[in-house]
Amino acid sequence: MSTPGLLLFAHGARDPNWALPFEAVAALVRAQRPDMPVQLAFLEFMSPPLPEAGARLAAQGCTEVAVVPLFLGAGGHVRKDLPALLASLAAAYPQVSWSLQPAIGEVDSVVQAMAEAALRLAS
Structure with a gap:
């Protein structure tokens, strides 16, 4: 039997307020799926970094x-940096299957939600 986990990955910034929307996403996911371990990780400037967040999920038995990736598009960080980080996690935790999903901004329902929000804001 498998034990699922979710690793949300964002860029990070020096301004701590930048992380608030990403923390809100993680909190909403946790509230909707209290049975599933969820970690929010950052590429730079913020903690935890992806290797630490991945280690936490592995330690929780995932x-x-x-x-x-909580990115609007799959730029260099998603296409190059993230796969390299996941390869390191896979080597460190071979009992875990790390499945890279599309950038959240490329998911049809998210694109639709952004369009609807933009229209509401323009009204």
């Missing part, structure tokens, strides 16, 4: 982790 055997299948969906990695969701």
Whole structure:
């Protein structure tokens, strides 16, 4: 039997307020799926970094982790940096299957939600 986990991955920034929307996403996911371990990780400037967040999920017994980039598009960080970080996690935790998902901004329902929000803001 597999134990799922979710690793949300964001860029990070020097301004701590920048992380608030990402923390809100993580909190909403945790509230909706209290049975599933969820970690929010950052590429730079903020903690925890992805290797630490991945280690936490492995320590919680997760055997299948969906990695969701909280990026609007799949630029260099998602296409190059993230796969390298996941390869390191896979080497360190071979009992865990790390599954890279599309950048959240490329998911149809998210694109639709952004369009609807933009229209509401323009009204």
